[in-house]
């Protein structure tokens with residue numbers, strides 16, 4: 001017998017921001033089937049599904065049978081899409097079901113995606129196809145395992161209903177867990193309508209929920225802008241360091257919490273090239289890998305505009321204050337990026353030395369990336385091969401970078417910098433002996449392996465997994481890939497074929513789709 005499902009929802013968004021949504025119900029799914037259930041995530045959230053039958057899980061996560069305390073609603077928001085403003089988007093196929101509190105006291109939204117039409121569906125059918133939902137599950141869980149802030153996937157349900165895109169596809173519904181669903185576009189919706197009181201209410205809510213340390217500050221609205229810039233700078237720096245390309249960085253797909261959200265046409269770069277773009281709708285390359293930091297800044301400028309009436313009485317003063325914060329973004333990003341680059345290179349520099357070494361380390365990293373780009377080296381495997389190089393084995397690196405002379409001269413510089421770093425901070429090489437040196441090399445190799453994944457979601461493998469699930473109902477490639485991606489820093493020979501890049505021919509023809 002199945003125990004009744006109980007979730008202690010505490011729905012602050014619904015209670016405190018009544019003008020920010022429409023209450024709505026999920027459309028029933030005719031034949032729901034649980035295809036993916038994230039047991040580990042459920043446990044960290046303190047949700048107990050242990051007494052539930054597969055049928056009960058399917059009934060819940062399809063929205064057919066909501067537990068007590070659920071308060072399903074569709075949120076309203078606007079957004080700049082590819083640079084153009086859409087004054088009303090909103091949850092066209094998603095519903096916030098309720099907020100949960102973990103045993104540690106953290107608050108998360110539990111939301112459905114693909115649960116049917118809402119008042120904000122415009123011309124859409126409110127539905128989702130299985131492939132894109134499994135992609136979101138794979139990529140969100142992979143990012144999480146890589147240590148990158150992201151919304152996560154608790155379940156994917158097959159609805160038992162076809163959805164009509166270019167072809168007929170199996171329908172699905174995804175349960176998303178997010179720190180919140182407050183987007184830059186949520187602010188834009190109310191600001192565009194001149195509803196300053198609503199912008200203020202949303203700002204106060206955001207501070208209380210995500211930046212409580214700012215509560216009570218006289219400059220809390222400006223501080224919020226700066227704090228969101230800081231989190232986004234840190235987030236995008238982390239994306240850049242694993243080659244993650246979001247693909248559709250519209251302002252409605254940027255959170256105030258600093259989590260990655262809305263995995264439409266996202267993909268990972270294989271051969272290093274800043275111009276890499278996979279999304280079929282991104283014809284100008286607006287959201288190419290190398291543009292992500294400046295697009296983040298552009299989006300944050302749109303957020304800043306919505307906050308102007310709260311920043312100062314006089315508009316010119318408000319603009320000056322906001323502009324200063326937005327102008328600091330590149331510096332914030334560069335700081336996070338350099339910090340990440342140093343970890344990837346195998347050394348972390350103490351803050352007091354940062355400034356002095358910044359130029360040198362920046363140049364070292366840029367020269368490294370130039371080597372990768374020139375030889376179209378695989379981004380992930382090249383970084384990882386630095387661990388072998390630290391142990392004296394150059395072969396894996398030479399397999400990626402063919403210009404031997406240029407590589408050797410870069411490796412010599414890098415090793416000098418490593419030795420200098422160890423001398424300065426660890427005092428290990430004051431009187432270098434070969435024994436000390438080799439223990440230090442082993443330590444460095446470990447540090448490099450902890451900072452540079454062995455496996456990322458490889459585009460070809462992701463596509464194979466999604467195709468098997470959608471076309472043959474075979475979930476095993478998806479399950480195997482997901483398992484491999486859960487421990488990205490550990491080399492595991494079982495998964496070797498999943499960790500390899502695709503051929504250049506596959507990658508050059510590879511296109512991703514929004515899946516809407």
Ligand code: AMP
Pocket residue numbers: 089090091092093094120121122123124125126127128248253262264514516
């Ligand atoms: P996205 O590109 O997935 O972030 O979606 C952009 C906007 O389109 C959001 O307002 C979505 O809710 C809406 N949308 C996407 N797909 C659908 C769909 N199949 N039906 C209704 N609305 C949709």
Ligand code: MG
Pocket residue numbers: 252253262
């Ligand atoms: Mg979106």
